[in-house]
Amino acid sequence: MKKYSKNQALIKGCRQLLVCAALSVLINILPSHVFAQADSAKTTADTTVAATEPSLLSPSLELLSIQKADSSVDLKVALKTKFKGSTIKLPLLKVTFYQVADTVKKEMGFIITDLNGKGVFNCKANQLLVDKDGKVHFKAMFAGNKSMEATDGEVTAKRARIDITPIKEDSVTSVKVKLIDVGTGKEAGVSNIVVGIFVKRQFFPMKLGEVTTDTTGEGTLEIPKGLPGDANGNITLIAKIDENETYGNLESSTSQNWGVAVSDVNSVMPRALWSAHPPLWMVITFVILVATVWGHYFVIVFELLRLRKEEPHEPNNPINV
Amino acid sequence: MELNKYQQEAFDKQRPVIENFGKKTWAWTIFFMAWILLGGYALYLQITKGHGITGMRDNVVWGLYIANFIFFIGISYAGAVISGILHILKVEWRKPIIRIAEMITVIATIIGPVYILLCVGRLDRLHHLFIYPRLQSPITWDVLAISTYFTGSVIFLYLALIKDFAIYRDAKLNIPKWKQKLYKILAIGYRGTASQNRHIRISTNLMAIMIVPLAIIVHSVLSWIFGMTLRPGWHSTIFGPYFVLAAIYSGTGVLIMAMWVYRKMYGLQSYLTDKHFIYLGYIMMVLGAGYGYFTFSEYLTGWFASEKWESEVLEKLFNPAKYGWWFLFANVAGILLPIVVVALPKTRKPNLIALVSLFMVIALWVKRYLIIVPTLESPLLPMQDTRIEYVKYTATWVEWALTFGGIATFFLFFTLMSKFVTVIPISEFANKGTTAEQPVLNENEIASA
Secondary structure, eight states, rough: OOHHHHHHHHHHHHHHHHHHHHHHHHHHHTTTSSOOOTTTTHHHHHHHHHHOOOOOOOEEEEEEEETTTTEEEEHHHHHHETTEEEEEEEEEEEEEEEEEEEEEEEEEEEOOOOTTTEEEEOOGGGGGOOOOSSHHHHEEEOOOOSSOOOEEEEEEOOEEEEEEEEEEEEEEEEEEEEEEEEESOOOOOOOOOEEEEEEESSSSEEEEEEEEETEEEEEEEEOOOOOOOTTTOOEEEEEEEEETTTTEEEEEEESSSSSBBOOOOSSSSSGGGGGOOOHHHHHHHHHHHHHHHHHHHHEEEEEEEEHHHHHOOOSSOOOOO | OOHHHHHHHHHHHHHHHHHHHOHHHHHHHHHHHHHHHHHHHHHHHHHHHHHSSOOOOOOOOOHHHHHHHHHHHHHHIIIIIIIIIHTTOGGGGHHHHHHHHHHHHHHHHHHHHHHHHOSOOGGGGGTHHHHHTTTTTTHHHHHHHHHHHHHHHHHHHHHHHHHHHHHHHHHTTTTOOOHHHHHHHHHTTTOOOHHHHHHHHHHHHHHHHHHHHHHHHHHHHHHHHTTSSSSTTOOOTTHHHHHHHHHHHHHHHHHHHHHHHOOOHHHOEEEEEETHHHHHHHHHHHHHHHHHHHHHHHHHHHHTTTHHHHHHHHHHHOOOTTTTTHHHHHHHIIIIHHHHHHTTTOOOOHHHHHHHHHHHHHHHHHHHHHHHHHHSSSSSOOSSSHHHHSSSSSOOOOOOHHHHHHHHHHHHHHHHHHHSSSSSSSSGGGGGGSEEEESOOOHHHHHOO
């Protein structure tokens, strides 16, 4: 009797546990948010902040413009905030871009910051609003959310362009750069500006040297020989002006076959699985495996067919297993 | 009908189950059908509106569907490996459980690959897999391996059923004519002659030998879809055996649960005895320890090397604000709980073993999810457009509906199969009974085992 009641209690306990487990699973899975966040504004940083800090955070927004050779402008933003003494990058937040010219304010679009709190917006040449002084004014704005205040950043730059021209005379290679002011509608060279010449590398551009533009806005730098290039020996040369008071940041690039060909293709053991045809060993292994297994299946089907053939003629006889 | 005493007893016990569908079974069938219909509606929406209504995006391209696929293919191991190995070793106590194990294999192998079809976007190009296969692609290996495995599993199950079909055919069961006709066709003229028995024995032995390596190949190939990609959390040399072990482990758990349900539902306590639960519990415990070892080894090596992206995935798995609690659950319920419950004599009881099996199976499903999603949420290349749905995967109700639809289909197939064939094989007891008077395992056998 005692044993019986013990078992009953155990069964009852198990049932209760099962019900609890089922309920907890249902509670978790039905809203479809088992493993994920639902609100784009709720980043990890937000959640932490909301839980511990009732007051709103004051983020900062850095805005940088880079005028490109195709006359478009890259607008780079970095959104971050200070929290408990350390800087936190703010990912997955919406930043809207505006252009201001005289009395006109035009919204251009938005980006969502990446995991490092950064983002790039490209403004095409035909979208640019240039004021009477030949300048473009950009504004980037973060509208704020439950945890953070709104913030914005502004940048102004006079319209200009860097032309980069590769020159090869005999065995000497060089690039000629020309800084051209295009703000007033007429193109005019700008003198006495330092332009950095870089070569594109795996992570960051490597500086080759600097040139100062002459009265026509031009400058020339010789490119050293033996620079490692891609598999075909191509190198990308970049002319850059950083944080000029009038023109801001400018960038232009050209790709030339002046480098030493460096290939990362593994010639010792090439990646056979990427080839058009499978390697022979794979075909042989495959054929052997498939033929062995399916061959056995056919043998078994054959055996089963014989089973029917060997059925005794007196079908009403009971079986004797 | 010349059945021996024990066969007759087993048949009489299960005869009403085959003859009557019963109100309870109807209720369950309608319940499962309702879930399947909901899944069907979700599928209709997915086909008409596109995959945009799922949580999958450019970055996280796999989610619940692939987790379900691996899960179902994993549990299909129950029949393949357990019944295959026990058959080869001629273990007597396997007899009452092999039918259930083989049913799990076939049903899970039917449902699992369907999730692949739900996951791929262009079903109209599905035949391209066969017209333009790339032998170098693990996806092609997978298609071939699973179709071969499914065929083998069906043959293995059918071979074990032929003798029983002949018994049903000759038993003058009170069933519709179409069912009687179907039994007759499926019995393929088996009358129990020595020659016929030889054919079945040869075929069964062949299949038992083949099904085990086949099952190992299938799950290894499945793991290589992950292991052969240069992604953090996936690119691992132990993924093959890790997946194989996890699959047998989860399959054992589902087998124990299925045994528990059938035992309760059809009153099969004299056939599915406490010893079966304890023995399968031992198997589960050993597999759990092996699985725990692989898990520890996998994450220890990743953590120790601290490679950038590997660390990013590990941080997601260990951080309670991300997947930390789920990872903890997957390891506690999936490794520690089954080992502790089976190791302690006081808790080594059928009900508790079945309960921890349930938790373990859920934990292994979670584990499959954790293998897939956190890795895909850690892209190797920086992303330009990082909208939340691109970075973070959230399963939508459509995916959940199709998941539960698949689970309901699994249960429905089980219910219907148990009404078509006896879950305890009758013909297996030609030489030995399974009743309380002559149990499947006597004390000496238990001691020697």
